[in-house]
Amino acid sequence: MHGTVLMLLKRYVQTQYDHSTWLKLMELSGLENVEFDHKTVYPDENIYALVGQAAEMTGLSAGELHEKFGEYLVPDLMFMYQKYVQPEWKTLDMIEHTELTMHKQVRREHPENSPQCLM
Known part of the structure; x- marks a missing residue:
């Protein structure tokens, strides 16, 4: 974790x-x-x-x-990931894009802090 x-x-x-x-x-x-x-x-x-x-x-x-x-x-995570979130995304869009957009970018930029894979 x-x-x-x-x-x-x-x-x-x-x-x-x-x-x-x-x-x-x-x-x-x-x-x-x-x-x-x-x-x-x-x-x-x-x-x-x-x-x-x-x-x-x-x-x-x-x-x-x-x-x-x-x-x-959630508010803290939204703040931390704000540069990866599109303003028009709704709740289901957030869930859909968590792994392939946000987590993927975090792994690329900060491999030492790699989030768990959700897929």
Whole structure:
């Protein structure tokens, strides 16, 4: 999982709950000694552990948490990818062009930060 997503997850938890909740979540996930960096790719198991523990802590399902987090991170992702987005694109256009337009260009310009392939 790309470090940017994990850093946005941290900010989400801190804004929706508080910093101590993030620290507790990291501890319960066995990641208390990890400091996420936006330029690093981490094992997917990290986010699985965090979401699993968050589900236990909140009583929400992992699916519900993914959806809430997805809604939270869209504005940041749109800002990050704005130079690849066409103003006339609607929601389905965004989904259609994520891999072949935005992710392709990010991989070309920043191979060290390569997003996961969606196809």
